[in-house]
Amino acid sequence: MKPDNRESGRMSADIENPALSELENEKREKRKIGFGFWVAIGWMVLVVMAAFLAPILPIPDPDQTGAGGRLDAPNWDNWFGTDTNGRDMFSRTIWGSRVSLTVGFFAIVFGFAVGGPVGIVAGFFKGATDKFLSIIIFILFAFPGLVLALLIISLLGQTLAVVCFTVGIIGVAPVARLARAITISNAEREFVAAARILGSTNRRIMIREILPNVTIPMGALAFLGMALAIVGEGGLAFLGLSVEEGFSWGKMIVLGSASRTLQKAPWVSMFPIGVMFLTVMSLNYAGDRLRDFFDVREMGIGGG
């Protein structure tokens, strides 16, 4: 950079074109998302890859008893040790991630697919529509999540789909409320009026003008929500309400948390806990960083 040349260049250009003097805050410092974000993403990629590739990874069958002794401590053959039935904990942690991640992902997809549109419609139309939808949102909020989960799972059975649906439905209310708040703040903006002048219908305005503005802050929430959903599945497992077939991190933790096992072989619960902890923390951290990074308002839309 040659500051001297640029200065004089700009000054002479000013005379020819007044708009150039309006350029001054155009060049902003590029924001950095930070190293930590990439570490978190790296961990998530590792976990997701492992979950996907579990069948072809050179690891023992997770259900095979006698892959080592009973409650073996971590060693070269069984990196994470073995559980009460002598099954390899490393392999089980990888296989268990499949259920946990599926619940985390699909619960959030469900929560957003339902809560997002409800919130946008409520915030956009306001009035009676808003009142009606808001009451439903409030009822969902007021309903104790655990009781709701018990109710749904005991009615519909302990399948993977039902667990996803249950955790997802608990997420609908907060998602809807956030979407509604963001929509309200955007619907008042003049670009919506401008779109209306262009002859856009309400539906078009909601999809083309409002939705992109809602998506960015909500995208960050998706990461945080996924973290909560994974923990939520663990909670359900503790109550014996998670999937009946197969196992998840939650179910493994429960298995390892019997007091005798915990005393004799803490690794049986500690490894799934550790992996879950790291995953949830990564999701939270990445979500936070994304929210900061993409917060358009901070970049001068509101303040100017």
Add this chain to the structure above:
Amino acid sequence: MSAPLVSIEDLHVSFLTEQGSVRAVDGVSFDLEPGKSIGIVGESGSGKSVTAKTLMNLLPSYAQVKGSMKFDGRDLREIARKKEKHFWGVEMTMIFQDPMTSLNPVKRIGEQVAESLRVHMNRSRSEAMTEAGDLLEQVGIPEPGKRLRQYPHELSGGLRQRVVIAIALACGPRLLIADEPTTALDVTVQKHILDLLDDLRKERGMSMILITHDLGVVKGRTDEIMVMYGGRTMEEAPTSALFASDGLHPYTEALNATIPRIDTPSHTRLVPIPGKPPEVIGRIEGCPFAPRCRYSTSECLTEMPSLVEQEEGHFCACHNPVGTPEGVNAREANQNAGYTPAGLDMKEFEAFAVHTETGEI
């Protein structure tokens, strides 16, 4: 005199609220000829923006509109009823006060400029983009090609307002409504934008309605000026006639006195108009400005003066216009009493009097 492009007659707009009916616009009429411009001036709540939104068909559904609005001889409400697709945004467009909020923050500039071209003019994506680049160049944006790919937050306020203007001009409108187009901008940028609007208007033979609270903005810029207060027209005149005096209406005079002047010594206090803009719920008896007016008489509190042609083309709605014998008498009577008939202390006008009576400050 050619046929007016816009013709508004006895426009009433009211909003039904829980507290009652709010009369935002109360019997406003004006004509605007093709290629001419009119400035609508008034404080917040004077009904100027509502007038603009009524023209643009942007009022919420609970608004009640009475009166006639014609554009090029066609009834605007009829056009709205038929849901004509290529009218608003093509024949008539509007730019808003705040360029920070009138652009969608998550869409690229190019996309936003091209959108109306694609919707109304049936341009293909690439044609619209090329035209968008040309438009940006016309409104004086440097490096238009680069701007097309940028997002609104990457531009400064002045550039953003230029983009908004480019969007408004995309379909070659015959009428441009500018609602406080420079209020949110830096003073140094204000003049650039106003000059740009002026140039573009002349170049394209467009009509323009410029809405502002600042008489200084329209001074020497628009062909006509209409001063509004409490939803009513207070004074309407060709700009030169209005500024020949400081305005016939006490409200215009007051607005004039509030303009900061360059020749005043620094640290001179700005002068506010005493009192507050009126609540316009329910029916107002008398002149809405009477409670804040030092020329008011008891008649002003009970009877709304009608808009009378005081000089040629110069209309004013006042019982005691400034500079007339009635006006002088009314002010002196109030001065002697110490209070206006509405109960406002005449002392509040002292700062004001210095401004308006000595001529120099």
